[in-house]
Amino acid sequence: MARNEVTRIGLDAKFNHAGLRQGLTPATLRKLDAISRLRVFPRDAVVVPQGAALEYVGNVVRGVLRMDRLLSDGRSQIVGLLVPSDMFGRVFSERSDYSIEAATEVTLCCFERHAFETLVRTCPDLEHAVLLAVLDELDAAREWITLRAGATVAARLATYLLMLCRRWPHQTSELTHDAQRIIVNVPIARNDLAHYLGTTVESISRTVQAFSRDGMISILTPLRFEILDLPGLIVMSDNDEFDAASLLAGLRG
Amino acid sequence: MARNEVTRIGLDAKFNHAGLRQGLTPATLRKLDAISRLRVFPRDAVVVPQGAALEYVGNVVRGVLRMDRLLSDGRSQIVGLLVPSDMFGRVFSERSDYSIEAATEVTLCCFERHAFETLVRTCPDLEHAVLLAVLDELDAAREWITLRAGATVAARLATYLLMLCRRWPHQTSELTHDAQRIIVNVPIARNDLAHYLGTTVESISRTVQAFSRDGMISILTPLRFEILDLPGLIVMSDNDEFDAASLLAGLRG
DNA sequence: CGACATCTTGACTGCGTTCAAACATGGTGG
DNA sequence: CCACCATGTTTGAACGCAGTCAAGATGTCG
Numbered sequence: 001m002a003r004n005e006v007t008r009i010g011l012d013a014k015f016n017h018a019g020l021r022q023g024l025t026p027a028t029l030r031k032l033d034a035i036s037r038l039r040v041f042p043r044d045a046v047v048v049p050q051g052a053a054l055e056y057v058g059n060v061v062r063g064v065l066r067m068d069r070l071l072s073d074g075r076s077q078i079v080g081l082l083v084p085s086d087m088f089g090r091v092f093s094e095r096s097d098y099s100i101e102a103a104t105e106v107t108l109c110c111f112e113r114h115a116f117e118t119l120v121r122t123c124p125d126l127e128h129a130v131l132l133a134v135l136d137e138l139d140a141a142r143e144w145i146t147l148r149a150g151a152t153v154a155a156r157l158a159t160y161l162l163m164l165c166r167r168w169p170h171q172t173s174e175l176t177h178d179a180q181r182i183i184v185n186v187p188i189a190r191n192d193l194a195h196y197l198g199t200t201v202e203s204i205s206r207t208v209q210a211f212s213r214d215g216m217i218s219i220l221t222p223l224r225f226e227i228l229d230l231p232g233l234i235v236m237s238d239n240d241e242f243d244a245a246s247l248l249a250g251l252r253g
Numbered sequence: 254m255a256r257n258e259v260t261r262i263g264l265d266a267k268f269n270h271a272g273l274r275q276g277l278t279p280a281t282l283r284k285l286d287a288i289s290r291l292r293v294f295p296r297d298a299v300v301v302p303q304g305a306a307l308e309y310v311g312n313v314v315r316g317v318l319r320m321d322r323l324l325s326d327g328r329s330q331i332v333g334l335l336v337p338s339d340m341f342g343r344v345f346s347e348r349s350d351y352s353i354e355a356a357t358e359v360t361l362c363c364f365e366r367h368a369f370e371t372l373v374r375t376c377p378d379l380e381h382a383v384l385l386a387v388l389d390e391l392d393a394a395r396e397w398i399t400l401r402a403g404a405t406v407a408a409r410l411a412t413y414l415l416m417l418c419r420r421w422p423h424q425t426s427e428l429t430h431d432a433q434r435i436i437v438n439v440p441i442a443r444n445d446l447a448h449y450l451g452t453t454v455e456s457i458s459r460t461v462q463a464f465s466r467d468g469m470i471s472i473l474t475p476l477r478f479e480i481l482d483l484p485g486l487i488v489m490s491d492n493d494e495f496d497a498a499s500l501l502a503g504l505r506g
Numbered sequence: 507c508g509a510c511a512t513c514t515t516g517a518c519t520g521c522g523t524t525c526a527a528a529c530a531t532g533g534t535g536g
Numbered sequence: 537c538c539a540c541c542a543t544g545t546t547t548g549a550a551c552g553c554a555g556t557c558a559a560g561a562t563g564t565c566g
Contacts, residue, residue: 522551
């Protein structure tokens, strides 16, 4: 009964998965379901330790995962965040060169890696879906690169806020009642944010306060901002790939 | 005749390609060959402009490509280098968010993108090969992330030199006559190196000289260093994933 | 040999890190 | 209900790395 429940949710999770959404046959879905398992991790739990053998791959159902690289001097570097529908782990690779940890409490849909790989080799439709998922991952990595390209902390923070609005419009942002301005919900705390943007908690704090002082944003709570000057933020980001009109449209649509 | 020559070289190039090396059937290779074309670009030529429609994908046969992102403030950012056997372009994506330029004179093996994608969809063996190629690309992106994770210019430069030795042992590095020390040949000039490491020509120069002063390296020519203190470089890189013994073994093997 | 690109060196300035401490916020037990 | 502590956030002061500007050195090619 409980087992059936898990299985059924597992199917839904896979079906909704961004990478595996592309026309899988019912037969493939059934086989996939047979090796899937839902798992819940508490906040800060280590899902995959850095350098460890990769036993599972899967996708995020609920919550946020962070990919975290430990440097030998003790500092750590967040190299990416995974939100619901993203895949974690890496097919056809023995070990992970970063650890995967729960940034919030997370629910994961896991597949035993070798069984999954076997399935990939035998189901062309699944292989195609995985290819698309990996291409998404590649885009995410390039997005991270964009993020870190900013010379100043202000540029990187501005880029980060804009990326939240563009990439996950309805999960992380909403419109004010008059539909004129955007409210952003930052999914991670200052500490993780600092690691993600390659800086310190203090610098993040100062920059956020500076944005507020300059009338770019209004701080509703530490993790919730209202964007007052969207064009200003875009200029600040040093990245002309952002467009105020299409960001707003993405939220209205 | 000249055409045959090109075709034959094209086949070799594909056969040697890291991503497409995996057991392609002769039939697939033939079809691939039919849409391939060798092209040569002079140094600093723009192969794919930023934001332009992607007409070709392919792989590098000879020389070095740089992937270059232009920021709205005029600065530019090198987000990756492609050496022989790497794929460039991106399947199933309409446009490129960075420009691809020739860092040296390059020879490319090009495929018209739509024809290539059609082929991918009809040949499962090719699709599998492409999947592996994209996974390699993903690794390269993560490697770039490692590179840029270093807090100081010294750490990033040390990481870069070590990465050259590990990733392309025989293309970029060799052993001294006594087989005790490594000689590194940096494939790109100071200017590109500075952009790649997210810094300036001046800082690169100062750091290289500092390494030399501290006895870490000996500067043979501006683009050719002898590594005198390999363990020291590894400590400097702040990255404990490098191992002196295995780096040397990689070159001896 | 001169012209040009590349590389090196020097002096100054500023952003951001570091260290340190105060300030919120939320949950717990007396 | 409030004192207390844990956690997270903000603010302040001082130092250091690296970017900028400017000039000099080295190398390369017609």
